[in-house]
Amino acid sequence: xxxxxxxxxxxxxxxxxxxxxxxxxxxxxxxxxxxxxxxxxxxxxxxxxxxxxxxxxxxxxxxxxxxxxxxxxxxxxxxxxxxxxxxxxxxxxxxxxxxxxxxxxxxxxxxxxxxxxxxxxxxxxxxxxxxxxxxxxxxxxxxxxxxxxxxxxxxxxxxxxxxxxxxxxxxxxxxxxxxxxxxxxxxxxxxxxxxxxxxxxxxxxxxxxxxxxxxxxxxxxxx
Numbered sequence: 157x158x159x160x161x162x163x164x165x166x167x168x169x170x171x172x173x174x175x176x177x178x179x180x181x182x183x184x185x186x187x188x189x190x191x192x193x194x195x196x197x198x199x200x201x202x203x204x205x206x207x208x209x210x211x212x213x214x215x216x217x218x219x220x221x222x223x224x225x226x227x228x229x230x231x232x233x234x235x236x237x238x239x240x241x242x243x244x245x246x247x248x249x250x251x252x253x254x255x256x257x258x259x260x261x262x263x264x265x266x267x268x269x270x271x272x273x274x275x276x277x278x279x280x281x282x283x284x285x286x287x288x289x290x291x292x293x294x295x296x297x298x299x300x301x302x303x304x305x306x307x308x309x310x311x312x313x314x315x316x317x318x319x320x321x322x323x324x325x326x327x328x329x330x331x332x333x334x335x336x337x338x339x340x341x342x343x344x345x346x347x348x349x350x351x352x353x354x355x356x357x358x359x360x361x362x363x364x365x366x367x368x369x370x371x372x373x374x375x376x377x378x379x
Contacts, residue, residue, distance in 0.1 A: 158183075158214060158215055159186075159213075159214070159215055159216070160178070160183055160184065160185040160186070160212065160213070160214055161185060161186045161187075161188055161212070161213040162174055162175065162178070162185050162186070162187050162188065162210060162211070162212055162213075163188045163190055163198070163199050163202065163203075163209050163210060163211040163212075163213070164187060164188070164189060164190065164209050164210050165189065165190055165191075165192060165209055166189060166356055166360075167356055167360070167361060167364055168209055168210065169312075169313035169316075169317055170209070170210055170222040171209055171210040171222075172312065172313065172354065172355075172356075173210075173222045173225075173226060173309050173310065173312065174210045174212060174222060174225050174226070174229070175354050176309050176312065176350060176351060176354065177225075177226050177229045177230070177238060177309060178229065179350040179354065180236045180238070180304070180350055181229060181233040181235050181236055182233075182235060182236075183229070183233050190209050192208075192209070195207060199211065202218035202220075203218060203220045205220075206220060206221070208220075210222055210225060212225045212228070212229070214228075214232070223250075223253060223254075223257075223310065226238060226306060226309065226310075227239070230306070237305075238305050238306040238309065239305065239306045240300060240301075240305065245300070248307075249299070249300055249305060249306040249307045250306070252289075252292065252299055252307040252310070252311070253306060253307050253310030253311070255285075255288065256289075256307075256310050256311045256314075257310070259285045260282070260285045260286065260289065260311070260314070261313075263278060263281045263282040263284075263285050264282045264318060264321060264329065265321075266278035266281070266282070267279045267281075267282045267321070267325065267327060267329065268321040268324070268325045268327075268365075268369060269368075269369060269372035269373070269376075270373075270376070271325075271373060275325070275327065279327060279329060282329055283329065283334070286329070286330060286335055286338060287335075289311070289335075289338050290335045290336075290337050290338045293337035293338055293340075293341055294337060296341075297341075297344060298341070298344070298345070299311065299341075304345065304348060304351075308341075308345055312345060312351065314330070314338075314342060315341075315342040315343075315345045315346040315351070316346060316355050316356075316358070316361075317361070318330055320358065320361045320362055320365055321365065323362060324362060324365045324366050324369055325369060330342070
């Protein structure tokens with residue numbers, strides 16, 4: 157039997173991608189929780205370049221970077237494929253996943269870690285990015301169509317973390333009025349059994365990100 161281990165933190169949305177994929181595939185695994193302020197020798201051994209989570213270890217061999225890990229899982233365990241068979245559709249799924257990490261997440265993070273005029277400008281940019289996702293959801297249940305897939309898993313953090321950021325920072329981003337299709341996707345995705353059973357505690361996330369936001373604002377404050 158294959159030995160699968162996942163190095164993660166309790167709050168990392170990137171690690172959730174790996175958990176969801178493994179659960180969808182029915183792959184049993186062992187979880188090793190890391191404290192990134194005191195990284196274990198094993199984590200540093202398995203990921204000496206980035207020294208980050210998530211790290212998947214399969215039969216003693218480490219795979220790092222969440223999208224790389226997702227594709228490895230999809231190619232190793234064929235049940236419930238994450239990526240479609242059609243090359244064009246596969247490329248689109250990868251493209252939306254990359255857009256989420258390169259554009260959507262940084263713009264929402266900027267909105268979250270700023271205030272005043274800087275926050276307002278960041279919110280405008282974040283909403284522009286969300287409009288592309290809203291457009292992509294037309295006529296679909298999930299980003300890949302009728303089945304939960306690669307792009308949904310990549311963007312899945314939006315269904316839980318984004319509202320935490322809104323509440324902590326006192327801002328409105330992904331509203332049902334402005335983004336009805338994306339809001340419907342959030343509910344459908346978050347309610348899928350494998351997804352909802354693995355969310356971290358919202359209260360704990362709120363406490364964590366309140367402290368993070370205060371720290372970020374303090375760093376940006378004029379000296």
